Amino acid sequence: MGISSRNGLMYLLLLFAFCEMQIIAGKNTLTCPFHSSPCFGKKVPCPSECPLKSPSDPKAKVCFLDCDSPTCETQCKTRKPNCNGRGSACLDPRFVGADGIVFYFHGRRNEHFALVSDLSFQINARFIGLRPATRSRDYTWIQALGILFGSHKLTIEATTAATWDDEIDHLKFSHNGKDLVIPEGYLSMWKHQENQLRIERTSSKNSVTVILSEFAEISVNVVPVTREDSRIHNYQIPDNDCFAHLEVQFKFHGLSNKVEGVLGRTYQPDFESPAKVGVAMPVVGGEDRYRTTSLVSADCGVCLFAAEEASSGKINSVSEYGVMDCTGVANSGNGIYSF
Numbered sequence: 001m002g003i004s005s006r007n008g009l010m011y012l013l014l015l016f017a018f019c020e021m022q023i024i025a026g027k028n029t030l031t032c033p034f035h036s037s038p039c040f041g042k043k044v045p046c047p048s049e050c051p052l053k054s055p056s057d058p059k060a061k062v063c064f065l066d067c068d069s070p071t072c073e074t075q076c077k078t079r080k081p082n083c084n085g086r087g088s089a090c091l092d093p094r095f096v097g098a099d100g101i102v103f104y105f106h107g108r109r110n111e112h113f114a115l116v117s118d119l120s121f122q123i124n125a126r127f128i129g130l131r132p133a134t135r136s137r138d139y140t141w142i143q144a145l146g147i148l149f150g151s152h153k154l155t156i157e158a159t160t161a162a163t164w165d166d167e168i169d170h171l172k173f174s175h176n177g178k179d180l181v182i183p184e185g186y187l188s189m190w191k192h193q194e195n196q197l198r199i200e201r202t203s204s205k206n207s208v209t210v211i212l213s214e215f216a217e218i219s220v221n222v223v224p225v226t227r228e229d230s231r232i233h234n235y236q237i238p239d240n241d242c243f244a245h246l247e248v249q250f251k252f253h254g255l256s257n258k259v260e261g262v263l264g265r266t267y268q269p270d271f272e273s274p275a276k277v278g279v280a281m282p283v284v285g286g287e288d289r290y291r292t293t294s295l296v297s298a299d300c301g302v303c304l305f306a307a308e309e310a311s312s313g314k315i316n317s318v319s320e321y322g323v324m325d326c327t328g329v330a331n332s333g334n335g336i337y338s339f
Contacts, residue, residue, distance in 0.1 A: 027051040030074055032067035034214065034253055039065060039072040050076035058186040058203045067253060079202040079209060081219045081249035088249040089115065089125075089263060092233070093142050097266030103275040104283045105262050109138045112146070113290045114300045116264035119256050121215050122148040122298045122305035126157075128243060132236040139235050141225065141245035146295035148305055149212050152176060152197060153296040156210070156220055158244040164224035169205035170244050171222055182208075217251040260302045262290050 027046045030053060032039040046052065046063035053063045061076040083090035086100055095103050107113050109129035116123040124147075129140035144157035157172040173180035173190075182190045184204050191198040196213040210218040224242035225235060237243060255267050265271055275282035289301045298305040 028053045028063055030063060030065040032065060034067055036254065037067040038070050039067055042072055044072055044074050046074050047076060054187060079219060080207055080221045081247045083247055083249075085249055087251060087263070088247075089142060090247040091141075092139060093125075093127075095263055097263065097271075097273060099266055099271065099273060101266075101273045101275055102282065103273065104281050105286070106137055106140050106283060107287055107291075109140055112292045112295050112297070113287070114261045114264075114292055114298070114303055115145075115290075116216075116250070116252070116259065116261040117298065117300065117303040117305050118215075118259045118264065119304055120149075121212055122303065123216075123218070123250075123261070124148075124292050124295050124297070125262075126295050128245065130236070130238075130243075132234070139233075141243055142248065143245050144295055145218070145220070145246065145248065147210065147212070147218075148296060148298055149197060149215070152192075154180075154197070154199075154210070155295055156199075156208070156246070158222045158246050161224070161242050161244050162240045164226075164242045164244065167205070171206060171208065171220075173199065215253060219249045221247040223247055256304075258304060260290075260304055262286065 027048075028051065029043040029045050031041060031043050034040060044065055050061040050063045052060075055062060062079055063074050064077045065072070065074045081088055081090065083094070084096065086096050086098055088096045093105060095105060097103065105113075107127045109127055109131070112124050112126050114122060115125050123145060125142045126144040126146070127138075127140040128143040129138040131138045144155060147154040147156075153176050155172075155174045159170045159172050161168070161170060169184055173182060180190060182188055182199060182201060184201070186201060186204050189198065189200045195211070198211045198213075200209050200211075201207065202209050202219070206222040208220050210216075210220065212218075222244055224244050225237050226242075227237070229235065230237040250263070252267065255264070257269055259265065259267050266273065274284050292298065292300045292303070
């Protein structure tokens with residue numbers, strides 16, 4: 001009887017181990033490629049609630065590993081921007097800094113501003129907007145992003161629309177001055193050789209993630225200004241333009257201590273927010289410091305990207321790239337990050 005009992009117990013243990021292996025086999029494991037990360041080289045399994053980093057259901061949460069976390073635990077997140085999370089820029093435009101403090105930066109319509117400028121890359125934004133007769137300033141929204149990375153100039157724009165239609169893709173892309181076509185469809189992808197620069201659709205239309213290897217991950221979503229928004233805030237949106245604009249959220253890795261920009265400066269180690277506490281809409285200035293002459297220029301008063309490149313004479317190796325990949329299969333900061 002004793003031997004039989006031991007055999008039965010051994011069988012149950014083996015069965016349990018086999019089941020665990022089957023469960024793990026159905027999950028993705030993630031690792032961090034950054035040597036400075038406490039998670040570097042570790043293969044961390046995804047939780048059962050979100051076992052895949054690229055699930056077939058676009059509405060499902062995805063597995064995510066924060067490379068700056070000391071615990072190296074995977075977690076579940078949505079792939080669209082969280083407008084209340086750190087590193088986000090949404091609405092009129094409302095920013096959440098690395099310190100978690102909310103602030104507004106209105107800028108001016110039809111002008112460009114550096115959101116983030118560091119030694120290795122820069123991210124600019126083009127603002128659109130309008131000024132009703134009763135207002136002393138423009139209402140503005142982020143209509144486009146310009147990303148400078150190595151020798152690359154990537155733009156992502158929300159196209160103009162009189163009325164909003166969810167069944168129409170309102171995203172437009174260009175790379176180094178040439179139009180870039182990314183087929184509609186969840187997980188449809190464009191990339192350069194070795195995945196150094198990658199754009200992946202996170203829904204069939206109007207949402208993408210942009211990845212700059214080693215530096216940043218950018219979640220982008222296109223939305224309109226709704227009639228209800230216009231009524232509540234008295235935007236006085238005209239009938240021939242719904243002011244389609246971008247919601248964005250950034251995750252950064254390895255930023256320098258000098259990082260600049262409307263949002264970038266909040267990642268400086270000694271940054272103290274000028275936003276007034278207790279104010280409903282704390283507005284911060286700096287238009288003259290952050291204004292650039294175009295969506296793909298790094299010529300603002302405090303920009304680092306162009307200045308560093310010119311002084312060092314270096315050309316980032318990222319410029320050695322190959323061809324486009326539209327297979328539809330995805331392989332997927334000094335940053336404080338929260339979704």
